[in-house]
Amino acid sequence: MNTVIPEAAVASPDRLRLTEIFLSLQGESRSIGWPTVFVRLTGCPLRCQYCDTAYAFHGGQWWETDAILAEVARHGARHVCVTGGEPLAQKRCIGLLKQLCDAGYEVSLETSGAIDISDVDLRVSRVLDIKTPGSLEAHRNLWSNLPLLTPHDQVKFVVCSRDDYEWARGIVAEHRLPDTCDVLFSPSFSQLKPSDLADWIVADRLPVRFQLQLHKILWNDEPGR
Secondary structure (H helix, E strand, O other): OOOOOOHHHOOOOOEEEEEEEEEEEOOOOOOOOOEEEEEEEOOOOOOOOOOOOHHHOOOOEEEEHHHHHHHHHHHOOOEEEEEOOOHHHOOOHHHHHHHHHHOOOEEEEEEOOOOOOOOOOOOOEEEEEEOOHHHOOHHHOOHHHHHHOOOOOEEEEEEOOHHHHHHHHHHHHHOOHHHOOEEEEEEOOOOOOHHHHHHHHHHHOOOOEEOOOHHHHHHOOOOOO
16 A cells, blocks of 8 residues: 655655545546546646546645556556546656556546646557636647647547537637547536537537546546546
C-alpha cells in the first residue's frame, strides 16, 4: 500500500499526489467497456461548471512511482487511464506515463487540453477534452495542442446546449479534426438530452462518434467506479 510522504520530501521526481487508484470499466473514449485501472491525480487549474470529479481538486496523498506501478499491476488489467483533475498539472505525470508504457500497458491520458501535451509519450492515447463555451472554461483551450495530435489520439467535446453543438461543429470543421484522430461528442449529464445530441449529429452527418458515459449509467458517478 502507499506510504504517505512528508511535504518536505515531495521534491523527488518519483512522487505524485494521487486521489485514488481503482479498477473499473472504461466509461468513455475509444476503449469504452474495457476493464481499466484508473490512476486519478490530484489537482486541477480549471473549474468546469459540470465537473463530476471536484473531489480530486484538493487533498490526496503522495505516492512513490514504484508504489503506483505496483498497485496498477495488482489489478491485472491491460488498460490504464491516467486522469484527474488535470493530471498534467503535475509535471511528474510525464514520467509516470512513460513508465506505464514501458511496462507494456495500453495507456490513455484524460487531459483538459489547457496544458501543453508535447512532452507526453507518443505511445499514450491522449484524450484531449476541448472545452466548449458551456463549460465556462473555453478561454483555457490551448489551440497549439491540436497540430500535435496523431491518429492514436482522441478529441472529446462535452456539449451542454445547441449553441455548444454549433460551436463544437465549427471547431471540428475548422481544424479538420476527423482527418487526424477520433472525435467524440457527449452530452453534458443532466443538461442536454442524449437523444437531442444524437439527432443533431445524424442530421448533419457529422463525422464524429456519439458517446454516453457508461459509468454514469451503471453507477451514477459513484467515486471509485
